[in-house]
Amino acid sequence: MMFIMPILQLIIIPLAADYEIKHLSISVIDQDHSTYSKRLTSKLTSSGYFRLVQYDNSYSKALENVGNGKTDLILTIPAHFERDLIKENKATLALAADAVSNTKAGLGSSFATQIINDFNNEIREEWIRLPRFNDLPQIQITNVNWYNPHIDYHLFMVPGILAILVTMVGSFLASLNIVSEKEIGTIEQINVTPIKKHEFILGKLIPFWVLGMISVTMGMLVAFAIFRIIPQGSYLLIYLFSGVYLLSVLGIGLLLSTFSDSQQQATLFAFFFMMVFVLMSGLYTPIDSMPTWAKVIAYCNPPMYFVKVIRSIFIKGSGFTDMLPEFGAIVVFAIFFNLLAILNYRKRSA
Amino acid sequence: MSSVIIENITKTYEKGIVKALDNVSFEVKSGELFGLIGADGAGKTTLFRILTTLLIPDSGKATVAGFDVIKDLKQIRQIVGYMPGKFSLYQDLSIEENLNFFATVFGTTVEENFELIRDIYVQIEPFKKRLAGKLSGGMKQKLALCCALIHEPKVLFLDEPTTGVDPVSRKEFWEMLGRLKERGITIIVSTPYMDEAKLCDRIALIQNSKILDVDTLEGILTKNKQNLFAVSSDNMYQLLKDLRAYTDAVSCFAFGQHHHLQVKTPTSSDEKLRAYLAHRNHTNVSIETINPDIEDTFIKLMQDA
DSSP: OTTHHHHHHHHHHHHHSOOOOOOEEEEEEESSOSHHHHHHHHHHHHTSSEEEEEEESOHHHHHHHHHTTSOSEEEEEOTTHHHHHHHSSOOOOEEEEOTTSHHHHHHHHHHHHHHHHHHHHHHHHHHHOSOSSOSSOOOOOOOOOSSOTTOOHHHHHHHHHHHHHHHHIIIIIHHHHHHHHHHHTHHHHHHTSSOOHHHHHHHHHHHHHHHHHHHHHHHHHHHHHHHOOOOSSOHHHHHHHHHHHHHHHHHHHHHHHHHOSSHHHHHHHHHHHHHHHHHTTTSSSOGGGSOHHHHHHHHTOHHHHHHHHHHIIIIIOOOGGGGHHHHHHHHHHHHHHHHHHHHHOOSSBO | OEEEEEEEEEEEETTTTEEEEEEEEEEEETTOEEEEEOOTTSSHHHHHHHHTTSBOOSEEEEEETTEETTTOHHHHHHHEEEEOSSOOSOTTSBHHHHHHHHHHHTTOOTTTTHHHHHHHHHHHGGGTTSBGGGSOHHHHHHHHHHHHHTTOOSEEEEESTTTTOOHHHHHHHHHHHHHHHHTTOEEEEEESOGGGGGGSSEEEEEETTEEEEEEOHHHHHHHTOOEEEEEEOSOHHHHHHHHHHOTTEEEEEEETTEEEEEESSOOSOOHHHHHHHHHTTOOSOEEEEEOOOHHHHHHHHHHHO
């Protein structure tokens, strides 16, 4: 149970939570019916990003389609598009996007703009007809995506989700375990024994540390088996970071357990912290684009460092020296949370 | 020599609003089987938790085997055995595993002190592979006692060990306590059952966070001599009301098949009472002079307090 759930998540989430926008629905309102308008339309649909759902000259029908969710983008090609373009050297197009889904609208219109620009260049080249020597200075931009040449979304998400899963196993299972001892009353019996505080806490840390390491291993196996993702960096480094990171999340778990008296309470705590952990970790949204105050929170968020580290090792193959600052941060977290947990754990009450 | 000394212990909860123990003082002699008798919520568990160093009292002083419960908690934890009222062993470990675990925690082995628990352990040994959570109530208590004894404690605290246990197991349990006492272990046991008081060397009656009296059972009974009649008739409910209205009555409570009536004037004659009840149209009246037992005494002390 403990392993199956995270592994299912690791399999399902990267497949489902995909940022790559494909098959956006587009309505083309062609009021020109010229060669160029047809060429532009076929260029859009052949790009693979767009699926043509409507091709006619009724704008009101297109709006209706947006209303009932059938189409995401409307491209209006006005009458005399071809003529204006050739004669007057410019023509206008209207692009409207359904902005209910922010990312869809943003990405969709930028894809469309890019394609239209491309189309524009093509036309110009055709009309200029091989100049004697460039009388038209041009800057050509070539993109190279380092480390992830095909912008494979899975390569980016799988290591990140793996990091979050380790966080969950580490912090919340440990905290629930101690709180359940409080609930059942076994902690009472333990408290009257001469067992030392640090012995008790170590006894709780070690099994969950081992479980955490096993879940890292299983996560990497799943990453390979399902997504064919193999870390570029060293396995040893992954285990080193996971080991230290687990200590710090276990510390958080222990601290949570000293604050809660029932499993419900601990679960609520866990739920709250999990939201912060996931959303402030840079897993979905880049830290760099956050406002300053949110960045401060993110820098206090241990999973942020681990997500970064695991991604670097998996995708870039970073070495230990590249990640010294992150390593330092994780070590500080580990010491800080465990110390706080030990100080806050009381064998007797006032 | 006193094994446990409690002086003016006061403990409140909820920032002083709820009083759990109010200026409690008594001593338990070494090697004694001491009973703490009181109703639910009287403060028994709070006192136990203070003596086993789990709780810090608001004020007052207590020592266990010469160690202070506030300062010397480490030493106390080595030498006391505590069996909480709620079963609190690991339900997902077997009998054997629980025993081994607690032996290890105390830095000893089951073999080392097996003599001490042999009598009890043989009764649960056939089920030693069974998980503690799957045991019956009586067996759970026996296992808990084994675990509390495994490090050969000098003082044993048992919080309501027989609550919810069948009568046969209760009897067996008290026999075991008797044998442990012979080995020189000081035992403090709390119970809401008055009939278990006679099995203790001395008892403390506790009610509403106060100690009512501490003495041997006989001592308490002789100190609190009462003039008691056990009365019954055909209409018991009406009888109770009439007896309470009787001019000479101090109190009257239902005790099983009879009502126990305490009267002010010491008399062995029941003539007046008989006449009164006849006047009230009670039929089939039976009146007996009785010696008060612990329950009568407890009720009297409660009323006096």
